[in-house]
Amino acid sequence: MEIRILNSEFIFRMTRVRIALATVFFAGLIAMVCRFVFGLSAVTNLNDQYPWGLWISLDVIGGVALGAGAFATAAIVYIFGQDQFHSLARPAVLTGFLGYLMVIFSLLLDLGQPWDIWHPVVMWQPHSAMFEVAWCVMLYTIVLFLELLPSISEKFGWQMPTRLVKSMYIPLVIAGIILSTLHQSSLGTLLLILPDKLHALWYTPLLPLMFFVSSIILGLAVVVFEAILVGRSMKIDEIPMLSRFTKGIPAVVLAYVILKLADLINRGELSQVFTNSMESGLFITEMLVIIIPAYLLLFKSIRSNEAGLLTTSIALIIGILFNRLNASSLGLAHYFNKVYVPSLTEILITLGLISLEVLIYIFVIENFPVVEEHSNGTDINNHSSLV
Numbered sequence: 001m002e003i004r005i006l007n008s009e010f011i012f013r014m015t016r017v018r019i020a021l022a023t024v025f026f027a028g029l030i031a032m033v034c035r036f037v038f039g040l041s042a043v044t045n046l047n048d049q050y051p052w053g054l055w056i057s058l059d060v061i062g063g064v065a066l067g068a069g070a071f072a073t074a075a076i077v078y079i080f081g082q083d084q085f086h087s088l089a090r091p092a093v094l095t096g097f098l099g100y101l102m103v104i105f106s107l108l109l110d111l112g113q114p115w116d117i118w119h120p121v122v123m124w125q126p127h128s129a130m131f132e133v134a135w136c137v138m139l140y141t142i143v144l145f146l147e148l149l150p151s152i153s154e155k156f157g158w159q160m161p162t163r164l165v166k167s168m169y170i171p172l173v174i175a176g177i178i179l180s181t182l183h184q185s186s187l188g189t190l191l192l193i194l195p196d197k198l199h200a201l202w203y204t205p206l207l208p209l210m211f212f213v214s215s216i217i218l219g220l221a222v223v224v225f226e227a228i229l230v231g232r233s234m235k236i237d238e239i240p241m242l243s244r245f246t247k248g249i250p251a252v253v254l255a256y257v258i259l260k261l262a263d264l265i266n267r268g269e270l271s272q273v274f275t276n277s278m279e280s281g282l283f284i285t286e287m288l289v290i291i292i293p294a295y296l297l298l299f300k301s302i303r304s305n306e307a308g309l310l311t312t313s314i315a316l317i318i319g320i321l322f323n324r325l326n327a328s329s330l331g332l333a334h335y336f337n338k339v340y341v342p343s344l345t346e347i348l349i350t351l352g353l354i355s356l357e358v359l360i361y362i363f364v365i366e367n368f369p370v371v372e373e374h375s376n377g378t379d380i381n382n383h384s385s386l387v
Contacts, residue, residue, distance in 0.1 A: 012362075073223055
């Protein structure tokens with residue numbers, strides 16, 4: 001079934017998967033209405049011990065990291081001159097832009113007084129890490145929109161916006177990299193206020209650096225994941241390019257693992273890994289889910305195989321998101337002697353936001369020249385559905 005919008009200018013195919021995603025979104029929308037009508041205490045399991053729950057741990061702290069593919073890919077293509085990966089840039093920017101919109105909306109849901117979200121614009125607290133994150137997220141969302149603007153203007157034949165953005169594209173890319181570097185690391189800075197509460201396996205003065213390096217891993221994995229799905233839909237063989245693109249991921253993971261181990265040894269906390277506690281189990285699981293796929297990517301047979309690339313990218317995404325959940329939530333359980341479990345409403349809202357993001361991504365990919373082959377005259381009506 002196809003839905004035609006604006007005199008057939010846009011087409012959206014309804015498949016079983018998309019209907020399921022739309023159903024999840026509407027369930028999440030009902031949960032969002034309940035949150036705003038009845039308040040946080042009535043629909044969440046948040047409390048004074050766990051004021052930051054699923055929405056902050058995954059939707060915000062994890063969501064910002066999911067958008068790291070935009071700045072990482074832009075740096076690879078435009079700063080390091082790897083033009084062979086140019087076709088990955090626009091889809092990565094789209095993912096980053098939608099991810100940051102999800103982050104902003106998640107903050108609206110999480111704030112006790114969401115109508116005050118504009119306060120950081122005029123009420124400056126330059127010594128606050130949260131203030132720096134707020135400003136960087138606002139500015140970087142604008143940068144991502146500007147980077148995405150040529151895809152919109154090309155669709156409608158607007159020449160001026162395209163020329164304007166292209167004339168300042170490199171400064172935009174540099175600004176995006178700087179802003180991303182600042183707030184990806186500052187998300188780790190936020191957790192430095194928990195020296196006595198966050199477990200030693202995750203609390204470290206190096207949290208800002210840890211968060212920055214791990215965001216690169218997650219961002220690159222997301223780029224690979226989406227490129228495989230888009231390539232499969234558009235009948236494009238992306239595997240040879242992705243095989244080269246993923247060569248660098250094991251090196252980044254190795255740097256991250258060495259950093260983690262060196263930090264634990266330096267702080268005298270390495271023994272915490274082997275205490276047979278819940279935290280040691282979570283930490284070992286987290287690290288294995290990151291290390292194993294990175295090791296597999298060392299083999300050309302894995303990198304040259306669609307199933308291998310898809311499996312390793314999904315594992316890396318899960319591993320880094322699990323790290324964010326551990327560092328911002330599960331790692332506090334030992335202090336409060338209680339594990340925070342999100343309510344059904346919290347879960348529905350998170351799933352609803354993710355479903356909406358996926359549906360918008362599919363719509364944009366299929367109707368705008370985000371993938372290079374669109375610009376080259378390929379008829380998207382001949383493509384199979386993305387999902």
